[in-house]
Amino acid sequence: MNAHTTTGFPYRVSRVMDATAARAWEAYTTAAEWQAWFGAEEGSAELDVRVGGRWKCVLLGPDGGRYPLGGTFLEVEEGRRLVLSMAVPGAPDEVMGVTFEEAGGGVEVTIDQTNATAEECARAREGSTMILANLAAHVER
Template sequence: MSAERTITDNDFSYHLTRLLDAPAARVWQAWTTPGQYARWAYAAPGSVEMDVRRGGAWKATMLTPDGDRFPLTGSYLEVDENRRLVVGMDVPGKPEPSAMTVELGEDDGRTRIALRQTCDTAEERDMAEQGSTMLLDSLTAYLADGA
């Protein structure tokens, strides 16, 4: 496993990459199957719903380390199976969803995953980047366990 991190201060975006010991199809399945996603992405069991197609909706209730729950909703803005997923996340008070791009590239059975997001403020960016890092850490452990 290797990881790279880039933050661009001038436009409040971040870009994280990680090399995973799993083929792209396996990574895609973990990211787009409700039961699998719930096991590694800090979601409450039974709360994840996904209609993984352009314009399809998703929702999940996330669990924080201190036990709080918060619901998330959104839609899929782009879907290119095993390669690219752009996830729109509804943000209260904003007319447009916040978009996170997940890109997968496979090489010899390993997958380079890249997450990118642009936020409105440095604080939002830092929180989103921290959450995405936690997701990548958990996904890496999930795939290593052979789940």
């Protein structure tokens, strides 16, 4: 959990990747790279990676739908940790932490979040697991 977390249903998922922490950080904080692995519509990603900076994109769903996402960077520890809000239309804003740590010749990327309900937590955990799988595939190429 992080300083912005209140109460609810927390989860944490991690993945060790065959890349450096610097490489994973770059892929997570550079708009062109981020949209490539995150599943965003080409040209839709904007990342202003600084405390108070905004981020946004349009996700492309498997059904062909377009889903706008966005939020604010709440904490930025260069090369190590991001805490960002995530505004999803029709749902309460969430706060997600992403940590990058060197681990045994690779990097361990961890996502933590607390959700208002168990159902939201299950969906968010599934989404975070997919995020980490996509990031790993991108940085391990």
